[in-house]
Amino acid sequence: MSAESLAIPRTLGRWDLVLLKIVAIVNINNVPPVAVYGWASLGLWALAFVMFFVPEAIAVLTLARRHPGEGGIYLLARDLGPAIAIAGVVSIAWYLLVTGAVLTLVPVERLGVIQGVMQAVGAGASAARAGWIVVPLALVMGVATGGAASAWFAGSSRIPFVAGLSSALPSALGRVHPRWHSPHVALVTCAVLAAGSSIVPRRRFASA
Numbered sequence: 001m002s003a004e005s006l007a008i009p010r011t012l013g014r015w016d017l018v019l020l021k022i023v024a025i026v027n028i029n030n031v032p033p034v035a036v037y038g039w040a041s042l043g044l045w046a047l048a049f050v051m052f053f054v055p056e057a058i059a060v061l062t063l064a065r066r067h068p069g070e071g072g073i074y075l076l077a078r079d080l081g082p083a084i085a086i087a088g089v090v091s092i093a094w095y096l097l098v099t100g101a102v103l104t105l106v107p108v109e110r111l112g113v114i115q116g117v118m119q120a121v122g123a124g125a126s127a128a129r130a131g132w133i134v135v136p137l138a139l140v141m142g143v144a145t146g147g148a149a150s151a152w153f154a155g156s157s158r159i160p161f162v163a164g165l166s167s168a169l170p171s172a173l174g175r176v177h178p179r180w181h182s183p184h185v186a187l188v189t190c191a192v193l194a195a196g197s198s199i200v201p202r203r204r205f206a207s208a
Contacts, residue, residue: 014082014083015083017080017083017084017087018083018086018087018090021083021084021087021088021091022087022090022091022094023148023151024151024155025053025087025091026091026094026095027148028098028117028141028144029117029145029148030095031095031098031099031102031116031117032102032111032112032113032114032115032116032117033113034099035099035102035103035108035111035116036108036111036113036116037108038103038108039103041099041103042096042099042100045092045095045096045099046092046096049088049091049092053088053091053092054088057084057085057088060080060084061080061081061084098117101120101124102116102117102119102120105119105120105123105124105127106119106120106123117141118134118137118138118141121133121134121137121138122134153187153190153191153194154187156190157183157186157187157189157190158183158186160173160186160189160190161173161174161183161186162174164185164186172185173185173186173189174186
């Protein structure tokens with residue numbers, strides 16, 4: 001099945017890529033596990049930026065220049081470079097600011113790995129005498145977490161989808177839903193594999 005028959009748009013704007021990159025990198029649930037190390041965690045974020053984001057950006061730009069019509073993002077490298085730079089700066093600034101806010105509001109010895117952000121929200125709301133805001137923010141965070149999980153899940157399913165199109169994996173994985181135009185076979189396959197991988201270790205540990 002060709003790209004033309006799927007009617008896939010071949011152009012993404014610079015700000016489209018900026019938003020996609022930020023959504024892929026920024027996750028508020030990543031803050032507490034790092035913030036528990038105290039103010040040194042700010043250095044850890046900077047190190048992660050240098051060791052992960054910069055090499056990844058170089059790889060993306062290199063592939064864009066060598067294969068400008070492949071890889072799913074049909075955009076010239078001159079537009080891709082600024083988008084990656086903007087998204088990188090915004091993402092690292094966001095992590096540094098949120099981590100600093102959490103550490104300011106909650107003592108490190110009381111900071112939880114999972115509930116750290118809500119601890120900071122509760123402390124800030126209490127100091128501002130706006131305790132009513134905690135529940136709405138908790139609901140928003142729940143929706144945001146579900147959306148982030150959905151985005152990652154939908155993105156990972158595109159790998160077997162493309163592999164099915166290129167016959168690297170069974171061609172059924174490359175099927176597109178006739179109504180919703182989504183790779184439904186690849187999505188269901190990833191869902192089954194993810195569910196299986198999350199259940200098997202629990203059974204093994206429970207029986208040990």
